[in-house]
Amino acid sequence: MKRVFGDRKTIIILLAPTLIIYVLVKLVPVAWSFGLSFFEGNTLRGFTFVGGANFAKFFTDPAAIQSLWVSIIFAVLATVGQIVLGYLLALLYVFVLRKGSAFVRTAVFFPMVLPTVAVALLFRSLVSVGDNQGPVNDVINFFGGHSVEFLASTTGTMIIALVMTYWSSMGFYAILMYTGLLDIPDEIIESARLDGANGWRLVRHIVIPLSLPILISSIIFSFNATLKVFDSLLALNNGGPGTSTAPLTLYMFRTAFEYAEYGYGSTIALVLTLLCLVFTLAIFRSSRRRAED
């Protein structure tokens, strides 16, 4: 076996098909899109080379800057919520529910398997007002309050979108971090307890440092997923009211496919990719510094 894998030719023969497919379906379109960001036009009109004009346009386009902020704010708030709630749930599974956590784990994970668009439509109905008023406003009315039209305001839509994201994905992050917590040897926890570390001190000084790698991975996962949010905000309120909750992905989609500006659409996609890269590197770097400390 060692001889087989030591042979260069064998390695090439085994890897080549996968590598070729990967290059064709992944790297070529990425490079193509990168190239497109220096052009203006579409497949019908033809393309004209415009150099860096699309990038200059991006930074002076108020709609693009607004979408950029929507993406960043949503990603930060969604990541913080998902990780905090997920971690608390993971602690609950390991330290409180222990062996009996299987049912709760399944129940909390369940929304993850639902299609995002279905979840968005569900939340739309939950908070609706008017003739088909949803249960949320029924509860508000029951306590004497007036119905609130959540989806008519930017803050309201953002809150609903965040609650929806937490509800549907905290179970996933809980499972991810639960597996990390299971890896902490019982002996270490026991000895820490014997040394008098309990409750918050145990979590702060033993559990968090030992589960840091999985925590960092979860943050990177969550941040990259939420920075690319698209379907939930589209289905919830179509990026509205106005375009006030339209993330960069939605703006990119509209630019490329609704307004047929492929070049500028590619530029927005490139900015989004760079954003993911910068944030991932920043999280990596800060975690390495913390580990060195």
Next chain:
Amino acid sequence: MLSRRTRRSMLAAGVALTTLIPLAACSGGSSGGPASGAAGKDPAKFTVLTANENPTLAKELDALAAGACKSENDALPIEHQTLAQADTVQKITLLASQGALPTHFIAGTAMVRPDGDLGKAGLVLDYKKALTDLGAWDQILPAAASTIQSVYGHEVSLPYQYNVEGIWYNKQIFTKLGLTPPQTFDELLTDAKKIKDAGYTPFAMDGKDAWPITRLIGMYIFRSVGPDAMKAVQDGAAKLTDAAYVQAADQVQKLAEAGYFGKGFISEDAATANNDFLTGKAAMKYDGSWLLANINDPSQTTIGADNVGLMPFPAVDGGKGSIDQWAANAGAAMAMNPKTYGPKVGAWLKCIVTNYGAQALKDQGVVSGFKVNGTVDNVPPATKMVQEKVADISQTVLWFEALMDGKSTALAQSNVSLLATGQMTAQDYMSQLQTSIDANK
């Protein structure tokens, strides 16, 4: 020997170059030209691409294929393709760039205009020339032809629908409250207040789709500034930030703030709004004559079709527009591909324009922009009422976004929810829209 780093950067430069070369080859644009006449070659099938949202069209064309256009269908069988209306621009752009446009297809409004992507590339058939050659141009009603001309800039769409828009009202509620159709906008406001006080919603409003709100802004502008108000904006002779235009947005905002659109109108969809009106919860609804399909369905119209009236948007005191100028449109653009326009397709075209009017009226009670040949019995009374109104119309106006580019249309419709909920002032709404129109000229 090359260092590893140099080799790597050479590889990267190579990849970048191979990406750019084919793109550069694509650049330069395609050769444009005017929409041509019968110079194409007949395809193997008469392919028709329509929107999922409008199943009536495909159904009626099938009915023609089995009936009046049987011989045309035997020579060139019809084949349907459908798409989601929201994907129209994307799909048509792609098909056109691959040279794979269907013979007869739905298209985006801005695409088929002379300066649009399809118009510039000569990919839309000039129906006026083609039908004149076929001796059938008189089958298109002049009012419909004029609407198509003003929306698309040339005759590149068939008027499968000819819609007038106005305020549908519940006669029973009006009689009960002692109201008559208002003649001025001020009267409309007074009536709306009375209706609201009586416990009804004055206007059923499909706020989710946004266009029913922007239509009101547009109509107010046409009444106060005049029928050419939006053309003046497009030509640069007027600006949306001019006081008279801003006032229109302000008036509509006031209607919303007074609660005349009902609770939760921003997220209300078309089906709910229709239901509110057709079951008597709301007294009025601004909509097009396509609402007839719902009105004529007794399972939807519990108030009874004969209790539904239609009035034009009222005049504005001191305005330059008149209450007689109805808003009209001819449905989504349905263009034809000149490259596949041969004698057999020509025969189909002639058969459609000659027979569709009567067919659609008989089957669906739909008013189209084609001449109705022969007599059609049992036309529902509501449809008859609309037909009579259409016959009396001498001048029509378009709608608010009709002449805007795609991006500005989207902005007008997305921002209107902010305007209607008081999160954006009328001045800001109009000034953002004007900036977008200027930027996309």
